Amino acid sequence: MIESILFIVLALLALASAVVAVISKNLVTSIISAGLVSLLASLLYLLMSAPDVAMTEAAIGSSLATIIFFYVLNRIRAKEDSRD
Amino acid sequence: MNIGSIAMGAGFLxxxxxxxxxxxxxxxxxxxxxFSVVDTGVHLIMVAAGYMHQRTAPIISEGLAASDAPSLVVDPLPQALVLTAIVIGLGVTALMLAFALRIHEKNDTLEIKNIERLRW
Amino acid sequence: MIRTFGIILTLIGVAFLFFSLFLEYETPLELSGSASYYAASTAEDTGSANLVSAIVVTYRGLDTLGEVTILFLTSSIMSYMLKTKKARNQRTFRESSELLRTASALLVPFIILLGVFIFVHGHLSPGGGFQGGAVLASALVLLLVADPLYTVQSRILSVIESSSGFLYVLLGLSGLLFGAGFLDSRVLPTGRVGELFSAGLIPLIYILIGLKVGTELSNLLSVFHSVQGQDLMEDEGGAR
Structure with a gap:
């Protein structure tokens, strides 16, 4: 019972941060929220007894993908700052 | 209402x-x-499709003999597929971002409204 | 106006499709055909305790070979697309803090050790080549954050990458010669389930996959790192 409640709360949090990732005008917020969706999803995988998938999602989906997004964002910001 | 169908609904959403x-x-x-949110959703749907109630992770150990495995573990096949799908998802995201950098190099903006050739 | 209408219509259509799929879905109570075969005979066939690893490396080995090839292609396409100009601009980076530099010098060896542990134990515990490779790449992230001027030895990366890819295919072909088919893992004895030296070729192939994925992801990250504050090379010729 307690497991189902935890699961529902985590799923709702993942959906909420997905909505934030899509509607936010601030790019940093939306990238961080997309990483949060992956992190919460990896917890969901763990509760669904899929530890392999949970490890992969936590290492690749939520950390490396976020870092790549920030590299690109940093480069774009630097370019736009130097132009003004 | 078990965990599997909740996860599947969350994945579809x-x-x-x-x-x-x-x-x-x-x-x-x-x-x-x-796109990366869609990716996560698809992975969630696939793992949920392999989930079965009150079964354990597909790893044989002291508590789980190989002969009992078919009646005690969840479906390992979707998990193996999702494993590769996540890694390829990162590759696809990186490729899209490289194209975005190229577009930015050419047009000095990433706002579609300001790029003549991408407007629809 | 038409555009908004089209978007709403598409979303409603897809939502309806998903909803009908969701209503029809019933959680299965028994494993389906191939899954129950994997669950029942993996331990006997391959000697691997982790069923997911056995499926990734042996039963669906060709998928995995194709998958690391796709990652290799992505990585090399990106190196080509994001080539920077030869004349290096002055790169200015904010000095990273003392704490970060000391911690990275202390932690990087342990992170690499953890990555190697994860892919060596891929057939016994959760984890494997992909996870271990990602952990190796995250060690590189820590190095780059602590010292932005750190230059990645892309020569070493490419040597490790190509030799492990070559050995992977070679091991697969050895299965063709001594085993039952391409990428069959029973070339080496399967041993007892749950021991480190067991499961035939699975640990060896997973080590190679780990090295390959780790170097490919590292190359991907170092390409994105190297474009910071640099001008991209103009595309020569091609459609404008």
Whole structure:
């Protein structure tokens, strides 16, 4: 019972941060929220007894993908700052 | 209502949210973020399809003899497929971001409204 | 106006499709055909305790070979697309803090050790080549954050990458010669389930996959790192 409640709360949090990732005008917020969706999803995988998938999602989906997004964002910001 | 169907519903909703983002956002980085949300949703659906109630992870150990495995473990096949799908998802995201950098190099903006050739 | 209408219509259509799929879905109570075969005979066939690893490396080995090839292609396409100009601009980076530099010098060896542990034990515990490779790449992230001017030895990366890819295919072909088919893992004895030296070729192939994925992801990250504050090379010729 307690497991189902935890699961529902985590799923709702993942959906909420997905909505934030899509509607936010601030790019940093939306990238961080997309990483949060992956992190919460990896917890969901763990509760669904899929530890392999949970490890992969936590290492690749939520950390490396976020870092790549920030590299690109940093480069774009630097370019736009130097132009003004 | 067990965990599997909740996860499947959440996965479908994630795909819908991502699709909405892909269709309505105008900044290319935000479109790519929406793509990664769709990715996560699809992975969630696939893992949920392999989930079975009150079964354990597909790893044989002292508590789980090989002969009992078929009646005690969840479906390992979707998990193996999702494992490769996540890694390829990162590759696809990186490729999209490289294209975005190229577009930015050429047009000095990533806002679709300001790029003549990407407007629709 | 038409556009908004089209978007709403598409979303409603997809939502309806998903909803009908969701209503029809019933959680299965028994494993389906191939899954129950994997669950029942993996331990006997391959000697691997982790069923997911056995499926990834042996039963669906060709998928995995194709998958690391796709990652290799992505990585090389990106190196080509994001080539920077030869004349290096002055790169200015904010000095990273003392704490970060000391911690990275202390932690990087342990992170690499953890990555190697994860892919060596891929057939016994959760984890494997992909996870271990990602952990190796995250060690590189820590190095780059602590010292932005750190230059990645892309020569070493490419040597490790290509030799492990070559050995992977070679091991697969050895299965063709001594085993039952391409990428069959029973070339080496399967041993007892749950021991480190067991499961035939699975640990060896997973080590190679780990090295390959780790170097490919590292190359991907270092390409994105190297474009910071640099001008991209103009595309020569091609459609404008």
């Amino acid at each position: 994630l795909v819908l949210i991502g699709l909405w983002g892909i269709l309505t956002r105008t900044h290319i980085i935000q479109i790519i973020v929406s």
